[in-house]
Amino acid sequence: MSEQQHMGFEAVIGLEVHAQLQTASKIFSPSSTAFGAPPNTHVDPVCLGMPGVLPVLNRKAVEFAIRMGLATHCRIAGRSIFARKHYFYPDLPKGYQISQYELPLCEHGYVEIEPEQGEKRRIAIVRIHLEEDAGKSVHAEEYVAGDETLIDLNRCGVPLIEIVSAPDLRTPREAWLYLAKLRQLVRWLGICDGNMEQGSLRCDANVSVRPVGEKKLGVKTELKNMNTLRGVEKALEYEISRQIAAVRRGETIVQETLLWDADRNVAVPMRSKEFAHDYRYFPDPDLVPLVIDDAWRDRIAAELPELPDSMRLRFTRQYGLPEYDAAILTEERELAAYFESAAAEARDVKAVSNWIMGDVLRVIKEEKISIAAFRVAPKALAELVNLITEGVISGKIAKQVFAEMLENGGTPKQIVEEKGLVQISDSSAIEQAVADALSAHPAEAERLRNGEGKLIGFFVGKVMQASRGKANPKMVSELLQKQMRG
Secondary structure, eight states: OOTGGGTTEEEEEEEEEEEEOOOSBOSSSOOBOOTTOOTTOSOOTTTTTOTTOOOOOOHHHHHHHHHHHHHTTOEEOSEEOOEEEEOOOTTOTTSEEEEOOSSOSEEEEEEEEOOSSSOOEEEEEEEEEEEEOOOEEEOSSTTSOTTOOEEEOTTTTOEEEEEEEOSOBOSHHHHHHHHHHHHHHHHHTTSOOOOTTTTSEEEEEEEEEEETTOOSOOOOEEEEEEOSHHHHHHHHHHHHHHHHHHHHTTOOOOOEEEEEETTTTEEEEEEEOOOGGGGOOEEOTTSOOEEOOHHHHHHHHHHOOOOHHHHHHHHHHHSOOOHHHHHHHTSSHHHHHHHHHHHTTOSOHHHHHHHIIIIIHHHHHHHTOOGGGOSSOHHHHHHHHHHHHTTSSOHHHHHHHHHHHHHHOOOHHHHHHHTTOOOBOOHHHHHHHHHHHHHHOHHHHHHHHTTOTTHHHHHHHHHHHHTTTOBOHHHHHHHHHHHHHO
8 A cells, every 4th residue: 555545544653673682691591692503502401491590690681781772872770670471382491581571771762763754753762671582483494394393492591682662653664764773773882783584683563553643542463573674664564554444444453463474475463462461570589680880881881882873973074975975884883994994094085985885885795795804904995095096097997906906915006016007197198099099080089179078988988998997087088178179
Protein backbone atom coordinates (compact mmCIF):
# COMPACT_ATOMS: atom_id res chain seq x y z
CA MET A 1 0.00 0.00 0.00
CA SER A 2 1.40 3.41 -0.96
CA GLU A 3 1.83 6.41 1.34
CA GLN A 4 -1.06 8.00 -0.53
CA GLN A 5 -3.32 5.12 0.53
CA HIS A 6 -2.18 5.59 4.13
CA MET A 7 -3.72 9.06 4.19
CA GLY A 8 -5.96 9.46 7.18
CA PHE A 9 -3.92 7.05 9.32
CA GLU A 10 -0.56 7.15 11.03
CA ALA A 11 1.62 4.37 12.38
CA VAL A 12 3.01 4.29 15.91
CA ILE A 13 6.22 2.26 16.09
CA GLY A 14 8.53 1.33 18.94
CA LEU A 15 11.62 -0.84 18.59
CA GLU A 16 13.21 -3.24 21.05
CA VAL A 17 16.80 -3.83 19.98
CA HIS A 18 19.05 -6.52 21.45
CA ALA A 19 22.80 -6.04 21.01
CA GLN A 20 25.18 -8.86 21.87
CA LEU A 21 28.10 -7.44 23.83
CA GLN A 22 31.61 -8.27 22.61
CA THR A 23 32.96 -9.60 25.88
CA ALA A 24 35.26 -12.61 25.86
CA SER A 25 33.15 -14.50 28.40
CA LYS A 26 29.48 -14.76 29.27
CA ILE A 27 27.58 -12.40 31.53
CA PHE A 28 27.44 -14.67 34.60
CA SER A 29 30.01 -17.39 33.85
CA PRO A 30 33.48 -17.92 32.26
CA SER A 31 32.48 -19.73 29.04
CA SER A 32 33.51 -18.23 25.71
CA THR A 33 31.13 -16.09 23.68
CA ALA A 34 32.89 -16.74 20.34
CA PHE A 35 30.52 -17.23 17.41
CA GLY A 36 30.55 -20.31 15.20
CA ALA A 37 31.77 -23.00 17.63
CA PRO A 38 30.38 -26.55 17.34
CA PRO A 39 27.00 -26.88 19.13
CA ASN A 40 27.02 -27.16 22.91
CA THR A 41 30.78 -26.65 23.34
CA HIS A 42 30.75 -23.17 24.92
CA VAL A 43 28.74 -24.17 27.97
CA ASP A 44 29.28 -24.52 31.74
CA PRO A 45 27.23 -25.41 34.83
CA VAL A 46 26.00 -21.81 35.31
CA CYS A 47 24.57 -21.26 31.83
CA LEU A 48 23.22 -24.84 31.80
CA GLY A 49 21.25 -24.13 34.98
CA MET A 50 22.79 -26.92 37.06
CA PRO A 51 21.56 -27.14 40.67
CA GLY A 52 23.50 -25.19 43.26
CA VAL A 53 25.56 -22.99 40.93
CA LEU A 54 25.74 -19.23 41.42
CA PRO A 55 26.06 -16.45 38.80
CA VAL A 56 28.91 -13.91 38.98
CA LEU A 57 28.39 -10.65 37.05
CA ASN A 58 30.82 -9.78 34.22
CA ARG A 59 32.23 -6.30 34.95
CA LYS A 60 33.10 -5.64 31.30
CA ALA A 61 29.48 -6.25 30.26
CA VAL A 62 28.38 -3.60 32.77
CA GLU A 63 30.91 -1.10 31.42
CA PHE A 64 29.80 -1.75 27.83
CA ALA A 65 26.17 -1.14 28.79
CA ILE A 66 27.12 2.12 30.53
CA ARG A 67 29.05 3.22 27.41
CA MET A 68 25.90 2.85 25.32
CA GLY A 69 23.82 4.60 27.96
CA LEU A 70 26.15 7.59 28.03
CA ALA A 71 26.37 7.72 24.22
CA THR A 72 22.56 7.90 24.03
CA HIS A 73 22.22 10.59 26.74
CA CYS A 74 20.71 8.22 29.31
CA ARG A 75 20.70 8.66 33.06
CA ILE A 76 22.88 5.94 34.58
CA ALA A 77 21.20 4.46 37.64
CA GLY A 78 23.28 4.43 40.81
CA ARG A 79 21.50 1.23 41.82
CA SER A 80 19.85 -1.34 39.57
CA ILE A 81 18.42 -4.80 40.16
CA PHE A 82 18.56 -8.09 38.25
CA ALA A 83 15.30 -10.01 37.96
CA ARG A 84 14.21 -13.48 36.89
CA LYS A 85 11.96 -13.48 33.83
CA HIS A 86 10.14 -16.82 33.73
CA TYR A 87 9.13 -18.66 30.60
CA PHE A 88 9.52 -22.24 29.51
CA TYR A 89 11.33 -22.98 26.26
CA PRO A 90 13.59 -25.96 25.49
CA ASP A 91 16.53 -23.58 24.86
CA LEU A 92 16.22 -21.94 28.30
CA PRO A 93 17.62 -24.55 30.73
CA LYS A 94 16.92 -22.67 33.97
CA GLY A 95 13.28 -21.98 33.09
CA TYR A 96 13.99 -18.27 33.54
CA GLN A 97 16.15 -15.57 31.99
CA ILE A 98 18.13 -13.15 34.15
CA SER A 99 17.24 -9.63 33.04
CA GLN A 100 16.41 -6.23 34.54
CA TYR A 101 12.84 -5.07 35.01
CA GLU A 102 11.79 -2.46 37.56
CA LEU A 103 15.23 -0.85 38.07
CA PRO A 104 17.20 -0.89 34.77
CA LEU A 105 20.77 0.36 34.40
CA CYS A 106 20.06 3.21 31.93
CA GLU A 107 16.91 5.31 31.43
CA HIS A 108 15.51 8.42 29.73
CA GLY A 109 17.88 8.85 26.80
CA TYR A 110 17.51 9.63 23.11
CA VAL A 111 19.08 9.46 19.68
CA GLU A 112 18.54 11.87 16.81
CA ILE A 113 17.64 10.85 13.28
CA GLU A 114 17.54 12.96 10.14
CA PRO A 115 14.80 11.92 7.70
CA GLU A 116 15.48 12.72 4.05
CA GLN A 117 12.50 15.08 4.16
CA GLY A 118 11.71 17.12 7.23
CA GLU A 119 13.62 18.24 10.28
CA LYS A 120 15.90 16.26 12.57
CA ARG A 121 13.85 14.17 15.03
CA ARG A 122 14.68 13.08 18.56
CA ILE A 123 13.62 9.49 19.36
CA ALA A 124 13.32 8.80 23.07
CA ILE A 125 14.97 5.76 24.62
CA VAL A 126 12.94 4.51 27.55
CA ARG A 127 15.59 2.18 28.94
CA ILE A 128 18.73 0.17 28.26
CA HIS A 129 19.16 -2.86 30.44
CA LEU A 130 21.44 -5.88 30.76
CA GLU A 131 20.28 -9.45 30.34
CA GLU A 132 21.48 -12.89 29.30
CA ASP A 133 20.67 -14.53 25.98
CA ALA A 134 18.83 -17.82 25.63
CA GLY A 135 20.00 -20.78 23.56
CA LYS A 136 18.96 -21.62 20.02
CA SER A 137 16.33 -24.07 18.82
CA VAL A 138 17.41 -25.66 15.55
CA HIS A 139 14.56 -27.01 13.43
CA ALA A 140 14.65 -25.48 9.95
CA GLU A 141 18.09 -26.71 8.86
CA GLU A 142 18.31 -29.50 6.29
CA TYR A 143 20.01 -31.92 8.67
CA VAL A 144 17.11 -31.78 11.20
CA ALA A 145 14.33 -34.30 10.74
CA GLY A 146 10.84 -32.98 10.21
CA ASP A 147 9.57 -34.24 13.56
CA GLU A 148 12.45 -33.05 15.77
CA THR A 149 14.04 -29.91 17.20
CA LEU A 150 17.70 -29.76 18.20
CA ILE A 151 19.05 -27.46 20.93
CA ASP A 152 22.33 -25.51 20.82
CA LEU A 153 23.10 -23.89 24.18
CA ASN A 154 26.29 -22.06 23.15
CA ARG A 155 24.40 -18.76 23.18
CA CYS A 156 22.98 -19.29 26.69
CA GLY A 157 24.35 -16.62 29.00
CA VAL A 158 25.85 -14.45 26.28
CA PRO A 159 25.56 -10.82 27.51
CA LEU A 160 22.99 -8.57 25.84
CA ILE A 161 21.76 -5.06 26.21
CA GLU A 162 18.15 -4.40 25.31
CA ILE A 163 17.49 -0.88 24.00
CA VAL A 164 13.81 0.05 24.22
CA SER A 165 12.56 3.09 22.34
CA ALA A 166 9.45 5.10 23.09
CA PRO A 167 6.69 4.75 20.45
CA ASP A 168 8.06 7.86 18.70
CA LEU A 169 8.66 6.43 15.23
CA ARG A 170 6.01 7.11 12.59
CA THR A 171 7.24 5.50 9.38
CA PRO A 172 9.20 2.40 8.37
CA ARG A 173 11.91 4.71 7.04
CA GLU A 174 12.27 6.42 10.42
CA ALA A 175 12.59 2.97 12.01
CA TRP A 176 15.35 2.15 9.50
CA LEU A 177 17.20 5.37 10.33
CA TYR A 178 16.87 4.81 14.08
CA LEU A 179 18.10 1.21 13.88
CA ALA A 180 20.97 2.25 11.59
CA LYS A 181 21.98 4.90 14.14
CA LEU A 182 21.99 2.34 16.97
CA ARG A 183 24.02 -0.07 14.82
CA GLN A 184 26.51 2.69 14.07
CA LEU A 185 26.83 3.54 17.77
CA VAL A 186 27.39 0.01 19.09
CA ARG A 187 30.06 -0.56 16.44
CA TRP A 188 31.63 2.87 17.05
CA LEU A 189 31.85 2.17 20.78
CA GLY A 190 33.36 -1.27 20.18
CA ILE A 191 30.71 -3.06 22.24
CA CYS A 192 28.96 -5.09 19.49
CA ASP A 193 29.81 -6.02 15.90
CA GLY A 194 26.27 -5.12 14.76
CA ASN A 195 25.96 -8.22 12.56
CA MET A 196 22.22 -8.74 12.13
CA GLU A 197 22.63 -11.80 9.91
CA GLN A 198 24.52 -13.64 12.70
CA GLY A 199 22.06 -12.41 15.33
CA SER A 200 24.43 -10.19 17.31
CA LEU A 201 22.03 -7.29 16.65
CA ARG A 202 18.34 -8.23 16.72
CA CYS A 203 15.25 -6.09 16.47
CA ASP A 204 11.62 -6.58 17.47
CA ALA A 205 9.07 -3.97 16.48
CA ASN A 206 5.81 -3.00 18.16
CA VAL A 207 3.43 -1.36 15.70
CA SER A 208 -0.10 -0.01 15.75
CA VAL A 209 -2.11 2.39 13.60
CA ARG A 210 -4.58 5.14 14.43
CA PRO A 211 -6.44 7.93 12.63
CA VAL A 212 -4.33 11.06 12.18
CA GLY A 213 -4.95 13.39 15.12
CA GLU A 214 -6.03 10.60 17.46
CA LYS A 215 -4.05 10.53 20.73
CA LYS A 216 -5.11 7.10 21.95
CA LEU A 217 -2.88 4.24 20.86
CA GLY A 218 -4.29 1.45 18.76
CA VAL A 219 -3.90 -2.26 19.46
CA LYS A 220 -0.29 -3.21 18.77
CA THR A 221 1.29 -6.26 17.25
CA GLU A 222 4.89 -7.38 17.68
CA LEU A 223 7.08 -8.26 14.70
CA LYS A 224 10.01 -10.65 15.09
CA ASN A 225 12.57 -12.47 12.92
CA MET A 226 13.86 -9.46 10.97
CA ASN A 227 17.57 -9.92 10.32
CA THR A 228 18.45 -6.98 8.06
CA LEU A 229 17.83 -3.24 8.15
CA ARG A 230 15.84 -3.51 4.94
CA GLY A 231 13.95 -6.46 6.42
CA VAL A 232 12.78 -4.30 9.32
CA GLU A 233 11.58 -1.62 6.90
CA LYS A 234 9.75 -4.11 4.65
CA ALA A 235 8.12 -5.92 7.57
CA LEU A 236 6.80 -2.63 8.98
CA GLU A 237 5.50 -1.56 5.56
CA TYR A 238 3.62 -4.85 5.30
CA GLU A 239 2.17 -4.78 8.82
CA ILE A 240 1.11 -1.12 8.69
CA SER A 241 -0.70 -1.72 5.40
CA ARG A 242 -2.34 -4.86 6.80
CA GLN A 243 -3.59 -3.10 9.92
CA ILE A 244 -4.94 -0.08 8.02
CA ALA A 245 -6.78 -2.33 5.57
CA ALA A 246 -8.26 -4.35 8.47
CA VAL A 247 -9.44 -1.23 10.31
CA ARG A 248 -11.06 0.10 7.14
CA ARG A 249 -12.94 -3.19 6.80
CA GLY A 250 -14.24 -2.76 10.33
CA GLU A 251 -12.15 -5.61 11.74
CA THR A 252 -10.55 -5.65 15.21
CA ILE A 253 -6.76 -5.84 15.41
CA VAL A 254 -5.62 -8.76 17.59
CA GLN A 255 -2.67 -8.22 19.91
CA GLU A 256 -0.26 -10.94 18.81
CA THR A 257 3.32 -11.74 17.92
CA LEU A 258 4.11 -12.13 14.22
CA LEU A 259 7.11 -13.71 12.50
CA TRP A 260 8.42 -11.99 9.38
CA ASP A 261 8.88 -14.38 6.46
CA ALA A 262 11.46 -12.66 4.26
CA ASP A 263 11.09 -15.21 1.46
CA ARG A 264 7.37 -14.56 1.03
CA ASN A 265 7.33 -10.95 2.33
CA VAL A 266 4.52 -11.68 4.77
CA ALA A 267 4.15 -11.67 8.57
CA VAL A 268 2.84 -14.94 10.02
CA PRO A 269 1.05 -15.14 13.42
CA MET A 270 3.16 -16.89 16.06
CA ARG A 271 1.34 -16.50 19.38
CA SER A 272 -0.74 -14.08 21.40
CA LYS A 273 1.29 -11.13 22.71
CA GLU A 274 2.62 -11.54 26.24
CA PHE A 275 2.22 -9.03 29.05
CA ALA A 276 4.80 -8.33 31.74
CA HIS A 277 2.82 -10.25 34.37
CA ASP A 278 2.99 -13.36 32.19
CA TYR A 279 6.70 -13.61 33.00
CA ARG A 280 6.30 -13.49 36.81
CA TYR A 281 9.29 -11.15 37.32
CA PHE A 282 10.92 -11.05 40.74
CA PRO A 283 14.39 -9.95 41.95
CA ASP A 284 17.04 -12.63 41.49
CA PRO A 285 18.04 -13.78 44.99
CA ASP A 286 21.48 -14.92 43.78
CA LEU A 287 22.59 -11.46 42.59
CA VAL A 288 23.14 -8.41 44.79
CA PRO A 289 22.03 -4.97 43.53
CA LEU A 290 24.34 -3.43 40.92
CA VAL A 291 25.79 -0.20 42.33
CA ILE A 292 27.45 2.32 40.00
CA ASP A 293 29.25 5.09 41.87
CA ASP A 294 30.06 8.48 40.34
CA ALA A 295 33.77 7.72 39.97
CA TRP A 296 33.13 4.56 37.92
CA ARG A 297 30.57 6.28 35.69
CA ASP A 298 32.82 9.32 35.19
CA ARG A 299 35.83 7.17 34.27
CA ILE A 300 33.79 5.38 31.58
CA ALA A 301 32.52 8.74 30.30
CA ALA A 302 36.07 10.09 30.07
CA GLU A 303 37.13 7.07 28.01
CA LEU A 304 34.38 7.45 25.41
CA PRO A 305 35.62 8.28 21.91
CA GLU A 306 34.37 11.33 20.04
CA LEU A 307 30.90 10.28 18.88
CA PRO A 308 29.86 10.22 15.21
CA ASP A 309 27.42 13.15 15.29
CA SER A 310 30.03 15.37 16.92
CA MET A 311 32.75 14.21 14.55
CA ARG A 312 30.55 14.74 11.49
CA LEU A 313 29.94 18.35 12.52
CA ARG A 314 33.65 18.86 13.18
CA PHE A 315 34.60 17.52 9.76
CA THR A 316 32.42 20.16 8.08
CA ARG A 317 33.92 22.95 10.20
CA GLN A 318 37.56 21.88 10.47
CA TYR A 319 38.06 20.56 6.95
CA GLY A 320 35.35 22.47 5.08
CA LEU A 321 33.80 19.23 3.81
CA PRO A 322 30.22 19.06 2.51
CA GLU A 323 27.77 17.42 4.92
CA TYR A 324 27.42 14.46 2.54
CA ASP A 325 31.16 13.74 2.67
CA ALA A 326 31.26 14.12 6.44
CA ALA A 327 28.35 11.68 6.86
CA ILE A 328 30.00 9.02 4.69
CA LEU A 329 33.39 9.39 6.35
CA THR A 330 31.94 9.04 9.86
CA GLU A 331 29.83 5.96 9.20
CA GLU A 332 32.61 3.85 10.76
CA ARG A 333 35.07 4.97 13.43
CA GLU A 334 38.01 3.29 11.66
CA LEU A 335 37.12 4.98 8.35
CA ALA A 336 37.02 8.39 10.05
CA ALA A 337 40.45 7.71 11.58
CA TYR A 338 41.82 6.71 8.17
CA PHE A 339 40.54 9.96 6.66
CA GLU A 340 42.04 12.11 9.41
CA SER A 341 45.42 10.39 9.10
CA ALA A 342 45.45 11.01 5.34
CA ALA A 343 44.13 14.57 5.67
CA ALA A 344 46.96 15.44 8.07
CA GLU A 345 49.51 14.71 5.29
CA ALA A 346 47.60 16.04 2.25
CA ARG A 347 47.47 19.48 0.68
CA ASP A 348 43.96 18.97 -0.74
CA VAL A 349 41.65 17.52 1.93
CA LYS A 350 38.60 17.44 -0.36
CA ALA A 351 40.58 15.35 -2.84
CA VAL A 352 41.38 12.89 -0.03
CA SER A 353 37.67 12.69 0.77
CA ASN A 354 36.86 12.05 -2.89
CA TRP A 355 39.40 9.26 -3.17
CA ILE A 356 38.15 7.56 0.00
CA MET A 357 34.47 7.82 -0.96
CA GLY A 358 35.26 6.61 -4.47
CA ASP A 359 38.16 4.24 -5.05
CA VAL A 360 38.88 3.23 -1.45
CA LEU A 361 35.32 2.29 -0.53
CA ARG A 362 34.86 0.62 -3.92
CA VAL A 363 37.76 -1.75 -3.21
CA ILE A 364 36.54 -2.39 0.34
CA LYS A 365 33.07 -3.29 -0.95
CA GLU A 366 34.35 -5.46 -3.82
CA GLU A 367 36.78 -7.39 -1.61
CA LYS A 368 34.43 -7.45 1.41
CA ILE A 369 37.14 -6.25 3.78
CA SER A 370 37.34 -3.65 6.52
CA ILE A 371 39.30 -0.41 6.26
CA ALA A 372 41.77 -1.98 8.71
CA ALA A 373 42.59 -4.62 6.06
CA PHE A 374 42.88 -2.08 3.23
CA ARG A 375 46.35 -2.31 1.68
CA VAL A 376 47.05 1.40 1.00
CA ALA A 377 48.09 3.28 4.13
CA PRO A 378 46.62 6.75 4.79
CA LYS A 379 50.04 8.36 4.35
CA ALA A 380 50.45 6.70 0.94
CA LEU A 381 47.02 7.91 -0.20
CA ALA A 382 47.93 11.45 0.91
CA GLU A 383 51.19 11.21 -1.04
CA LEU A 384 49.24 10.17 -4.15
CA VAL A 385 46.87 13.13 -3.75
CA ASN A 386 49.86 15.48 -3.29
CA LEU A 387 51.43 14.27 -6.54
CA ILE A 388 48.23 15.25 -8.36
CA THR A 389 47.99 18.60 -6.56
CA GLU A 390 51.63 19.41 -7.41
CA GLY A 391 51.06 18.56 -11.08
CA VAL A 392 53.55 15.69 -11.02
CA ILE A 393 50.93 13.21 -12.32
CA SER A 394 47.48 13.52 -13.81
CA GLY A 395 44.31 12.12 -12.29
CA LYS A 396 44.30 9.40 -14.93
CA ILE A 397 47.86 8.34 -14.11
CA ALA A 398 46.95 8.42 -10.42
CA LYS A 399 44.41 5.66 -11.08
CA GLN A 400 47.19 3.51 -12.52
CA VAL A 401 49.43 4.25 -9.54
CA PHE A 402 46.61 3.41 -7.12
CA ALA A 403 46.04 0.06 -8.85
CA GLU A 404 49.77 -0.71 -8.66
CA MET A 405 49.84 0.15 -4.95
CA LEU A 406 46.97 -2.27 -4.34
CA GLU A 407 48.56 -5.02 -6.40
CA ASN A 408 52.22 -4.83 -5.45
CA GLY A 409 52.61 -2.21 -2.73
CA GLY A 410 55.20 0.55 -2.89
CA THR A 411 54.89 4.30 -2.44
CA PRO A 412 53.37 6.55 -5.11
CA LYS A 413 56.71 8.33 -5.74
CA GLN A 414 58.52 5.05 -6.22
CA ILE A 415 55.92 3.78 -8.67
CA VAL A 416 55.87 7.04 -10.65
CA GLU A 417 59.66 7.10 -10.94
CA GLU A 418 60.09 3.40 -11.73
CA LYS A 419 57.41 3.38 -14.42
CA GLY A 420 58.21 6.79 -15.88
CA LEU A 421 54.75 8.19 -15.21
CA VAL A 422 55.71 11.81 -14.47
CA GLN A 423 53.27 14.20 -16.11
CA ILE A 424 54.47 16.03 -19.23
CA SER A 425 54.28 19.77 -18.49
CA ASP A 426 56.83 20.93 -21.05
CA SER A 427 54.95 23.55 -23.10
CA SER A 428 56.69 22.80 -26.39
CA ALA A 429 55.99 19.06 -26.10
CA ILE A 430 52.34 19.68 -25.32
CA GLU A 431 52.01 22.23 -28.13
CA GLN A 432 53.32 19.61 -30.53
CA ALA A 433 50.91 16.99 -29.19
CA VAL A 434 47.96 19.39 -29.61
CA ALA A 435 49.08 20.28 -33.13
CA ASP A 436 49.32 16.58 -34.01
CA ALA A 437 45.79 15.94 -32.72
CA LEU A 438 44.37 18.89 -34.68
CA SER A 439 46.12 17.73 -37.86
CA ALA A 440 44.77 14.19 -37.43
CA HIS A 441 41.18 15.45 -37.21
CA PRO A 442 40.87 18.45 -39.57
CA ALA A 443 37.07 18.56 -39.72
CA GLU A 444 36.75 18.66 -35.94
CA ALA A 445 39.61 21.17 -35.73
CA GLU A 446 37.78 23.52 -38.08
CA ARG A 447 34.59 23.28 -36.02
CA LEU A 448 36.62 23.98 -32.88
CA ARG A 449 38.13 27.13 -34.42
CA ASN A 450 34.59 28.20 -35.34
CA GLY A 451 33.65 28.18 -31.66
CA GLU A 452 32.27 24.66 -31.00
CA GLY A 453 33.54 24.45 -27.43
CA LYS A 454 32.35 20.93 -26.68
CA LEU A 455 35.13 19.62 -28.96
CA ILE A 456 37.75 20.67 -26.42
CA GLY A 457 36.97 17.52 -24.46
CA PHE A 458 37.32 15.44 -27.63
CA PHE A 459 40.81 16.77 -28.35
CA VAL A 460 41.93 16.60 -24.71
CA GLY A 461 41.05 12.92 -24.84
CA LYS A 462 43.04 12.41 -28.05
CA VAL A 463 46.12 14.14 -26.62
CA MET A 464 45.90 12.17 -23.37
CA GLN A 465 45.54 8.97 -25.33
CA ALA A 466 48.58 9.77 -27.49
CA SER A 467 50.66 10.66 -24.44
CA ARG A 468 49.45 7.58 -22.52
CA GLY A 469 47.87 9.84 -19.93
CA LYS A 470 51.03 11.77 -19.13
CA ALA A 471 50.21 15.15 -20.72
CA ASN A 472 49.13 17.89 -18.31
CA PRO A 473 45.38 18.06 -19.10
CA LYS A 474 45.07 21.63 -17.83
CA MET A 475 47.76 22.86 -20.21
CA VAL A 476 46.20 20.88 -23.08
CA SER A 477 42.80 22.44 -22.41
CA GLU A 478 44.28 25.97 -22.26
CA LEU A 479 46.03 25.52 -25.62
CA LEU A 480 42.83 24.22 -27.23
CA GLN A 481 40.88 27.20 -25.87
CA LYS A 482 43.38 29.50 -27.56
CA GLN A 483 42.76 27.63 -30.82
CA MET A 484 39.03 28.21 -30.42
CA ARG A 485 39.53 31.95 -29.89
CA GLY A 486 41.49 31.84 -33.07
